[in-house]
Amino acid sequence: MTTQSPVLPRSAAERAALQRRTLRVLVMGQIVGAAALASAITVGGFVVEDMIGAGTAWVGISTAAVTAGAGIMSQVLSRIMRRYGRRPGMQLGYGLAVIGGLVTGLGAQLSILPVFLTGLLLYGAGSSTNLLARYAATDLAEPGERSRAMSRILFASTFGAVFGPALIGPAESAGESWFGLHQYAGPWLFSSLLFLCAMINVSIRLRPDPLVISAAESGTPQEARTLRFVDSARAIARAPLARVALMAMIGSQSVMVGIMAMAPIDMKSYGHEHVSSYIVSAHIAGMFAFSPLVGAFADRRGSLASLRVGGVVLLVANMLSALAAANVPLMFVAMWALGLGWTFGLVGGSSLLITSVPADYRVAVQGAADLMMSVCGGLAGLGYGFLMDGAGYPMLSVISGVATLLLFCWVLGAAPGRRSLDG
Numbered sequence: 001m002t003t004q005s006p007v008l009p010r011s012a013a014e015r016a017a018l019q020r021r022t023l024r025v026l027v028m029g030q031i032v033g034a035a036a037l038a039s040a041i042t043v044g045g046f047v048v049e050d051m052i053g054a055g056t057a058w059v060g061i062s063t064a065a066v067t068a069g070a071g072i073m074s075q076v077l078s079r080i081m082r083r084y085g086r087r088p089g090m091q092l093g094y095g096l097a098v099i100g101g102l103v104t105g106l107g108a109q110l111s112i113l114p115v116f117l118t119g120l121l122l123y124g125a126g127s128s129t130n131l132l133a134r135y136a137a138t139d140l141a142e143p144g145e146r147s148r149a150m151s152r153i154l155f156a157s158t159f160g161a162v163f164g165p166a167l168i169g170p171a172e173s174a175g176e177s178w179f180g181l182h183q184y185a186g187p188w189l190f191s192s193l194l195f196l197c198a199m200i201n202v203s204i205r206l207r208p209d210p211l212v213i214s215a216a217e218s219g220t221p222q223e224a225r226t227l228r229f230v231d232s233a234r235a236i237a238r239a240p241l242a243r244v245a246l247m248a249m250i251g252s253q254s255v256m257v258g259i260m261a262m263a264p265i266d267m268k269s270y271g272h273e274h275v276s277s278y279i280v281s282a283h284i285a286g287m288f289a290f291s292p293l294v295g296a297f298a299d300r301r302g303s304l305a306s307l308r309v310g311g312v313v314l315l316v317a318n319m320l321s322a323l324a325a326a327n328v329p330l331m332f333v334a335m336w337a338l339g340l341g342w343t344f345g346l347v348g349g350s351s352l353l354i355t356s357v358p359a360d361y362r363v364a365v366q367g368a369a370d371l372m373m374s375v376c377g378g379l380a381g382l383g384y385g386f387l388m389d390g391a392g393y394p395m396l397s398v399i400s401g402v403a404t405l406l407l408f409c410w411v412l413g414a415a416p417g418r419r420s421l422d423g
């Protein structure tokens with residue numbers, strides 16, 4: 001890295017104290033960032049319907065734009081982190097999300113779709129920053145505690161992400177009554193304010209930088225060469241377990257994004273728009289609330305065991321969502337299970353990925369993996385919109401369930417035997 005040489009911890013106790021401080025800072029940023037994402041993303045599909053028309057097959061384009069932006073920025077931010085550390089990369093990511101929220105709100109206010117989508121691409125930087133924070137939690141973690149450190153950051157998202165959708169109504173009302181804004185413009189401005197708070201938190205408190213410390217301790221020459229995306233992809237391709245990890249992450253993200261993006265639209269078609277934000281909260285609770293248990297399970301039983309459980313839970317979630325239709329209680333259960341399955345897949349896949357590639361490739365591979373995961377999730381959000389338009393939400397869920405089953409059978413069948421990973 002091109003930063004000044006840091007003061008290294010002089011003892012194991014001092015290093016552990018530094019890790020605890022790092023986690024506290026990341027937890028606070030994660031809470032605020034998750035609230036920002038959840039409070040605004042929920043209404044993205046509604047804005048598209050307002051602009052194009054109810055029932056449009058393009059309803060998933062808002063989710064696709066955010067996840068595409070997240071994927072692109074994950075690669076950019078990982079390069080910055082590799083060269084300068086976690087703090088500069090996270091500052092930039094949250095800062096771009098602030099701008100993105102303002103531009104998106106402007107697009108919603110003026111009802112101009114290109115402006116709205118441009119804002120969403122920038123807004124995706126906030127999502128990628130929140131995701132990359134899980135890796136920052138592992139920079140100073142002991143090898144046997146990486147999954148738990150990662151899951152602690154995911155767990156912090158619960159508080160912001162569950163309450164974020166509940167703030168949509170007040171944000172809409174405040175925007176309309178205080179500033180005369182369009183109904184769906186207020187949540188984006190509110191989310192920009194939250195991302196600004198997250199940026200300030202990281203800028204002031206993430207010192208010393210955990211990645212700078214980790215690189216200095218290991219003697220890794222971070223600035224020796226710039227790893228391109230193709231270099232990271234080759235590093236993943238050379239490691240069988242890294243390939244398994246990547247496919248599991250892509251599958252979990254794609255299924256989760258696709259089904260979740262369509263759920264509020266399906267509920268709105270049955271006259272349940274008023275509960276859609278709470279269904280999103282239940283989904284996010286499934287994603288994050290049990291992540292400490294998922295992390296402990298992955299550390300104890302192995303990453304591959306976590307992937308097995310994730311595949312089964314995602315399959316069950318798809319089948320439940322196929323049966324839900326206008327059944328609000330069942331939809332709550334389905335979305336909660338969808339989030340839980342994603343957590344098993346993400347934690348297990350992420351942990352397996354960083355232990356399967358050389359140390360000097362890890363930061364670059366993290367960004368490349370998140371890029372591929374996000375892009376595939378964005379394509380799923382877009383493609384699921386067309387599938388739902390042609391086949392309906394129940395059949396969409398069945399198709400998604402079959403794809404989930406086939407993918408995870410392939411993933412686990414392709415994994416080489418490793419008792420150390422299976423506990």
